[in-house]
Amino acid sequence: MARGRKGNPISGWLVVDKPAGVTSTAVVGKVRWALNAQKAGHAGTLDPAATGVLAIALGEATKTVPYITDATKCYRFVVNLGAATNTDDAEGEVIATRDSRPSDAEIEAALGQFRGDIQQVPPQFSAVRVDGERAYDLAREGEQMELAARPLFVEKLEVISRPSADQVELEMICGKGGYVRSIARDLGEALGCLGHVAWLRRVWSGPFRAEEGISPDEIERLSRTPELEARLLPVEAGLTGLPRVEATPEGAVRLGHGNPGMVLGNLPWGTEAWAAFEGRAVAVGRYQSGELHPARVFVLPPAR
Template sequence: MDGFLCFNKPCGPSSFQIIHKLRKALGIKKIGHAGTLDPHATGLLVIAVGNATRLLQYIPNEPKVYRFSIQFGTETDTLDSEGKTTRSGGSLPEPQQLIQCIDTFKGEILQAPPQFSAVKTDGVRAYSRARSGEQFSLPPRPVFIYSLNLLHYNETEGQALLEVQCSGGTYVRSLVRDIASSLHTYGFASSIHRVSSGTFTLNHALTTETLENAGKYIMPIAEIFSERLKVQVTERQKMQLSHGMDIIISENTDSGIVFAFSGDNILAVLQKKEGTTYHPVTVFHTEG
């Protein structure tokens, strides 16, 4: 049972708890996900099953799209609705101020992860240091914001609904913090919903209500990758790949990584060596 499925995560359970439920539903231990969601966040989790877990680093799962809400005037230690209030009484921005502000967050920006995050500092998870009350800072790192749009704003309540298309590694909670700071006020993410991740969407996504039918939602590996990145190999090349040998690809491709198939069965991930010579960096052992 190899392939990918999309799961529409509800608010509450962690990504790991969802994986645990899927392992029980599918009767298979080899399951992983491409990008976690915080427990209070909802939406798309891309799940890999069986041998597909070895392909997670190659799947087309960027850019990511999130729809999120900001509550202005208050800040929490976790930068979401689950945390303790650390500052309050901040001003509520005017609509035009907010529109002008979000325009400055497009393109490449430097972003410091939240202190309550899984980022490691000195070998320790940041959230562990934050929970112990330690004072520390995390260095900013570059992320890319492809688009950021204001969908709705209730000026009276200071509540904004936005949608962002961004690179992997972007923290929506940090984006909320930085938008509020730029407006000289406070804010936290009152909701975060992942809409899509690359070519993966919530259309036909598995839910907790349909968990018992999880097997029917698995997409074959061959459906995930673009046709231009897939090559069909001969029986001789199939044997060569099984022994970790380089092969010559006759198809015209300029990609550094391609995927070798025999029919719909993936045989290997190939990395360009030179010219038309490719080396197998990941080999899937199949019968026959």
């Protein structure tokens, strides 16, 4: 006889404003414990030293994680100029230094090559897999790797301030898979002075904003209380980047069983969309001639 999953079948999103010094995995564990949730995961990791938006999906919301992972994100960060580190951030060991410092005009001119569709090599200390192993595990053993460049779309990369000759504060809006540490490293190399990330904050990720996030301390204070559960955003919050169509009553039943169902809408053939019925998400799939062909089906209680 199969064992039931421990915890409560809670579904929704909790936006956490992650502080520095804690891993994303640890935050997920704290949230899952505090809500006694059966299932939890995050939509895009943050380095331990980074702060800002860490969106935690619970229950059925985990089915919408890919849509937040793929969403546009905004980062604020400071680059320390004049030194490279083995981790490309201030947590690492300095491996090279330069005395030169760029002017404001030189920084502005160099940023252009990091906008639009670019190719970016991940940091040596990253979660990229190399022959089945994580790059950061190999890097800790002293191995130098030739990591393949990956495509990244950078919508915006601008100077926010120049605190000193040794630092520049930037804001970047980018697509999926961006490494801020690589931007700092490559900008420093382009300027001829070297560079690494001093601090980093994810300001927003898709629909989720840091200023709306809850701190881990507050999560602990409100653990196992209705007040914490009240902070959850609905599963549908993870679908705001997709078109919405309304399922007919019969269509909702068919979609709920994983079959194509009739929806009210007029989208181009093959468009990925989500269907709602009585205000709740029913399924995500492809629109074809008045029907949604489901790829993911949600099991949610009726709206209260």
